[in-house]
Amino acid sequence: MGHVRNYTIGDVLARFMRMQGLNVLQPMGWDAFGLPAENAAIANGVPPARWTRENIAYMKRQLQALGFALDWGRELATCDPQYYRWNQWLFLRMLERGIAYKKTGVVNWDPVDQTVLANEQVIDGRGWRTGALIEKREIPMYYLRITAYAEELLAALDGLTDWPERVRTMQANWIGRSEGCEVVFPYSDDTIATLGATAASAAGALSVFTTRADTLFGVTFAAISAEHPLAQAAASRDPQLLDFVEECRRGSTMEAAVATMEKRGMRTGLHVRHPLTGEPIEVWVANYVLMSYGSGAVMGVPAHDERDFEFAHRHGIALRTVIRPSGAEWDEVGPEWQGLYAEAGVTVNSGEFSGLSSAEAVTAICRALEQRGLGQPRVQWRLRDWGISRQRYWGCPIPLIHCPSCGEVPVPDAQLPVRLPEDLVPDGSGNPLAKSEAFLHCACPRCGQNARRETDTMDTFVDSSWYFLRFACTDQDSRPVDERAAYWLPVDQYIGGIEHAILHLLYSRFWTRVMRDMQLISLDEPFRRLLTQGMVLNQIYYRQAATGRPVYFNPADVETRVDGTGKRIGAVLVSDGLPVEHGGLGTMSKSKNNGVDPQSLVQKYGADTARLFVMFASPPEQTLEWSDEGVQGQFRFLRRLWKAVYDHVHAGPKPEPLTSAVLSGLGEAAADLRRQAHQTVVRVTDDIARRRVFNTAIAAVMELLNAVGRFEVPGAGARAVRQEALELAVLCLSPMVPHICHELWFALGHERALIEEPWPRPDPAALVQPTVELVVQVNGKLRGRVQVSALADEAAARAAALADPDVRRFVGNVEPRRVIYVPGKLVNIVV
RNA sequence: GCGAAAGUGGCGGAAUUGGUAGACGCGCUGGCCUUAGGAGCCAGUGGGGCAACCCGUAAGAGUUCGAGUCUCUUCUUUCGCACCA
Numbered sequence: 001m002g003h004v005r006n007y008t009i010g011d012v013l014a015r016f017m018r019m020q021g022l023n024v025l026q027p028m029g030w031d032a033f034g035l036p037a038e039n040a041a042i043a044n045g046v047p048p049a050r051w052t053r054e055n056i057a058y059m060k061r062q063l064q065a066l067g068f069a070l071d072w073g074r075e076l077a078t079c080d081p082q083y084y085r086w087n088q089w090l091f092l093r094m095l096e097r098g099i100a101y102k103k104t105g106v107v108n109w110d111p112v113d114q115t116v117l118a119n120e121q122v123i124d125g126r127g128w129r130t131g132a133l134i135e136k137r138e139i140p141m142y143y144l145r146i147t148a149y150a151e152e153l154l155a156a157l158d159g160l161t162d163w164p165e166r167v168r169t170m171q172a173n174w175i176g177r178s179e180g181c182e183v184v185f186p187y188s189d190d191t192i193a194t195l196g197a198t199a200a201s202a203a204g205a206l207s208v209f210t211t212r213a214d215t216l217f218g219v220t221f222a223a224i225s226a227e228h229p230l231a232q233a234a235a236s237r238d239p240q241l242l243d244f245v246e247e248c249r250r251g252s253t254m255e256a257a258v259a260t261m262e263k264r265g266m267r268t269g270l271h272v273r274h275p276l277t278g279e280p281i282e283v284w285v286a287n288y289v290l291m292s293y294g295s296g297a298v299m300g301v302p303a304h305d306e307r308d309f310e311f312a313h314r315h316g317i318a319l320r321t322v323i324r325p326s327g328a329e330w331d332e333v334g335p336e337w338q339g340l341y342a343e344a345g346v347t348v349n350s351g352e353f354s355g356l357s358s359a360e361a362v363t364a365i366c367r368a369l370e371q372r373g374l375g376q377p378r379v380q381w382r383l384r385d386w387g388i389s390r391q392r393y394w395g396c397p398i399p400l401i402h403c404p405s406c407g408e409v410p411v412p413d414a415q416l417p418v419r420l421p422e423d424l425v426p427d428g429s430g431n432p433l434a435k436s437e438a439f440l441h442c443a444c445p446r447c448g449q450n451a452r453r454e455t456d457t458m459d460t461f462v463d464s465s466w467y468f469l470r471f472a473c474t475d476q477d478s479r480p481v482d483e484r485a486a487y488w489l490p491v492d493q494y495i496g497g498i499e500h501a502i503l504h505l506l507y508s509r510f511w512t513r514v515m516r517d518m519q520l521i522s523l524d525e526p527f528r529r530l531l532t533q534g535m536v537l538n539q540i541y542y543r544q545a546a547t548g549r550p551v552y553f554n555p556a557d558v559e560t561r562v563d564g565t566g567k568r569i570g571a572v573l574v575s576d577g578l579p580v581e582h583g584g585l586g587t588m589s590k591s592k593n594n595g596v597d598p599q600s601l602v603q604k605y606g607a608d609t610a611r612l613f614v615m616f617a618s619p620p621e622q623t624l625e626w627s628d629e630g631v632q633g634q635f636r637f638l639r640r641l642w643k644a645v646y647d648h649v650h651a652g653p654k655p656e657p658l659t660s661a662v663l664s665g666l667g668e669a670a671a672d673l674r675r676q677a678h679q680t681v682v683r684v685t686d687d688i689a690r691r692r693v694f695n696t697a698i699a700a701v702m703e704l705l706n707a708v709g710r711f712e713v714p715g716a717g718a719r720a721v722r723q724e725a726l727e728l729a730v731l732c733l734s735p736m737v738p739h740i741c742h743e744l745w746f747a748l749g750h751e752r753a754l755i756e757e758p759w760p761r762p763d764p765a766a767l768v769q770p771t772v773e774l775v776v777q778v779n780g781k782l783r784g785r786v787q788v789s790a791l792a793d794e795a796a797a798r799a800a801a802l803a804d805p806d807v808r809r810f811v812g813n814v815e816p817r818r819v820i821y822v823p824g825k826l827v828n829i830v831v
Numbered sequence: 832g833c834g835a836a837a838g839u840g841g842c843g844g845a846a847u848u849g850g851u852a853g854a855c856g857c858g859c860u861g862g863c864c865u866u867a868g869g870a871g872c873c874a875g876u877g878g879g880g881c882a883a884c885c886c887g888u889a890a891g892a893g894u895u896c897g898a899g900u901c902u903c904u905u906c907u908u909u910c911g912c913a914c915c916a
Contacts, residue, residue, distance in 0.1 A: 031916070034915075034916065035914085035915060035916085036915075036916085107914070108914075116914075117914080118914040118915065119913090119914055119915080120914075120915045120916095121914085121915090122914095166835055166836055167835090169834085169835065169836095170834065170835050170836095170910095170911075173833090173834050173835075174834075174911090174912085174913090176834095253913090253914085254912075254913090254914095255832090255833085255912050255913075256832075256833085256911090256912055258832090259832040259833060259912085260832050261832090288832090292913090307832085383913095384913070386913080387913080387914080389914095390914065391914090392914085459914070460914095460915090460916065461913095461916080464916080497910090497916090498835095498836085498909095498910060498911085499910060499911070499915095499916075500911095500916080501835080501910080501911070502834095502835095502911060502912080502913085503911085503912095503913065503916085504916075534909095534910095535909080535910080537909095562841075562858070562859070563841085563859090564859070564860075565841060565858095565859060565860085565876090566841045566842080566857090566858045566859035566860090566876095567841040567842090567858095567859090568841075568842085568858095587909095616843090616844095616855085616856070617843060617844080617856090618843065618844065619844085622837080622844090623837090623909075623910095624843090625842085625843060627842080627843065627857070629842090629843095629856095629857050629858070630842095630843065630856070630857060632857085632869085633856050633857055634856085636856095637856080686847080687847090690847090691847065693847090695843090695844070695845085695855080695856090696844095696845065696846095696847090696854085696855080698855080698856090699844090699845075699854065699855035699856075700854090700855085701855095702854095702855055702856075703854075703855070706855090773851090775850080775851045777850080777851085777896085777897070779896075779897085780850090780895095780896060780897040781897090782851055785851080817896090818896060819896090820850090820896055820897080822850055825850060825851085826850055826851075826897095828850075828896055828897065829896090830896045830897090
């Protein structure tokens with residue numbers, strides 16, 4: 001249903017824009033590689049290719065049944081060699097430019113299946129199939145240098161004014177620019193002696209990054225990640241520390257898991273020297289320090305950092321107050337952590353740097369470090385380079401060949417694509433490509449010797465990072481994109497789930513820039529306007545089985561029980577009439593058995609009802625709660641609309657168009673209906689074009705139809721007004737309800753199909769309102785309403801308000817202290 | 832843990848720029864029609880009160896003539912956290 005919602009929003013906008021006279025391209029493609037196909041293959045023993053193509057065929061029928069105005073001539077699937085050859089081609093160009101490079105990365109390793117697992121396949125630190133404790137393992141991988149674009153990706157967010165604010169904020173925080181200071185803590189003599197001639201000792205110093213150089217004199221320990229070379233060196237001499245470092249290797253690589261873990265640490269026995277005081281500082285290994293951020297080491301300031309405070313508390317490490325608040329709310333950091341301790345203030349106990357504001361101290365200390373050669377100002381990014389290697393089968397092969405003599409050799413362009421064999425069936429025990437002799441063996445393109453193909457495939461985010469460009473020229477077979485991209489791109493309206501707010505959208509922004517720098521396209525940003533749609537939710541019902549595992553029931557098979565006021569009091573399974581438990585609302589999923597098949601919905605109510613419901617139930621950016629009654633409500637509305645049109649049509653011949661003579665003779669009721677009809681056009685146009693909300697647009701048409709139902713004035717003029725109101729209702733609804741509106745448009749006596757009609761323009765004369773109702777407040781409380789001329793000035797409005805008997809009761813005989821007049825809205829009398 | 836949002840009747844939601852809280856729809860109650868209703872039509876429906884009125888937008892404070900809307904604190908829920916896509 002998430003897809004139905006996504007594409008209905010897109011289709012409504014496409015049809016609306018087309019009626020506005022724009023040339024609209026609405027394409028469709030299939031993001032077809034990835035884990036779900038492999039999982040299905042493991043479960044059913046069928047090659048992922050077959051499962052994928054069957055799914056595409058099924059979904060395509062669904063999308064066609066829903067009447068989406070898609071250009072199927074541009075259909076593409078990311079698992080087609082015609083598409084992924086360009087992933088490979090672009091990857092090779094990135095390799096040439098140094099955008100793609102190789103380094104080691106940490107992955108989840110299942111020691112039983114001897115395979116790399118995705119984060120999703122790690123449940124509570126254990127492998128999903130084996131239940132074995134997962135370990136971190138370092139393997140060589142290919143990375144894309146997205147950090148080289150960090151500055152630009154951040155700065156350009158300001159220009160994305162038609163993106164939701166929250167997405168821009170999330171991306172900015174994700175890129176995470178922080179200005180601070182690199183601080184170098186030289187190793188103590190005893191540490192250098194202990195390390196001997198190792199790689200770690202060659203570094204000679206521990207480098208850390210901090211945004212709080214003003215707290216440097218409060219450093220009482222240093223903490224390094226278990227993967228830090230210094231930790232490795234120390235562990236090789238200390239069996240207990242080695243155990244701890246090994247223990248830190250257990251568990252998944254997920255940052256959320258690392259961050260919520262109990263903070264633990266162990267002494268290394270090594271020391272560094274404070275860069276300004278020379279004081280020895282003990283080095284600890286801590287499980288909360290991430291090797292992937294900064295240098296994998298932090299300075300510990302327990303008095304002014306919450307995590308350091310907690311860590312020091314647990315391990316009996318001393319604490320030194322070096323910042324006091326300027327307002328003197330507290331003096332010394334106490335035994336209980338308070339958020340205030342981390343705030344900026346005035347330095348104390350900091351030698352010659354005491355008495356400075358935090359900001360001054362940051363600058364002064366940084367400068368002092370720089371003079372001693374023990375530090376410098378630095379900008380640190382949270383963003384890391386994008387690791388694209390996957391040790392999996394169902395993805396785009398990385399086009400490299402490993403030759404015993406030449407080393408790593410790129411596949412020549414003429415040999416692209418490196419085709420993925422489509423007949424393999426994964427079994428969960430590693431990448432089947434690595435076991436396929438036919439795939440593996442090849443000749444080295446340089447020396448012709450026997451060589452081995454790279455078996456890693458690309459992250460599926462690669463596939464989705466540029467597909468939108470390809471839609472402009474799916475038939476182009478000598479380049480990934482051609483000049484037609486300049487006409488269609490950037491995407492004027494992109495629609496996607498909020499779950500894509502960071503990764504997919506950031507990767508696409510990056511990839512677009514890389515292609516720009518290769519002179520393949522000439523745009524910076526891929527998506528001009530972004531709509532992030534909310535999730536589709538449904539009720540969850542279950543019973544606790546004897547095994548203790550819940551058994552889920554589809555909400556369609558469950559009947560809810562309500563009391564006399566309509567309040568829910570329980571639910572029973574229709575088949576046996578016995579109660580089921582309610583598990584709240586959740587996203588539609590197989591595991592919770594709360595999905596709704598769009599196909600059955602279309603069969604029962606038709607495509608228009610399905611489309612109307614998903615657009616009416618909530619605004620596009622919010623979650624949408626599935627409701628069978630709600631669907632029936634929309635079905636009912638469409639039938640009422642149908643009946644209203646045909647009742648009108650059967651009551652007489654098609655009226656002549658409204659002439660000025662007819663208009664001037666209209667009674668008040670007819671003028672009111674006409675005003676409402678044209679106001680509906682104004683509201684619907686604004687809702688779709690500017691606000692991108694559809695539920696209120698539909699509500700406006702419902703109100704108009706209710707008004708038509710109440711309108712019982714006889715006569716030719718009134719009949720013409722009713723005809724006009726029904727025509728406008730049908731036009732306004734047509735982007736949401738294309739099929740029924742198409743039919744009703746002919747019924748209303750038109751010869752040309754509705755799809756060829758332009759979007760209606762409201763008649764300014766119809767909108768004119770002779771009088772307006774003003775709300776009258778006394779001291780901010782609603783006390784009355786008065787009708788005044790739409791042209792009334794403040795004095796007239798004030799007089800009318802004070803003349804109202806209800807208002808007079810509250811004002812009494814006192815002279816108002818103040819009167820606030822909001823034209824056309826209200827008068828507030830302050831007494 | 833960090834980052835981002837959201838919280839309004841029995842339910843989904845409306846209130847667009849600080850200006851009438853509850854549009855529209857669902858559900859429910861009563862009535863009409865019908866052999867029948869998972870059909871249609873009419874009326875009612877935030878809470879309290881005979882009424883005048885009073886209370887009411889997660890909780891608490893603040894700014895303002897006026898706060899669902901702005902500010903702060905707290906609580907709850909949802910999304911993301913780099914190998915689900």
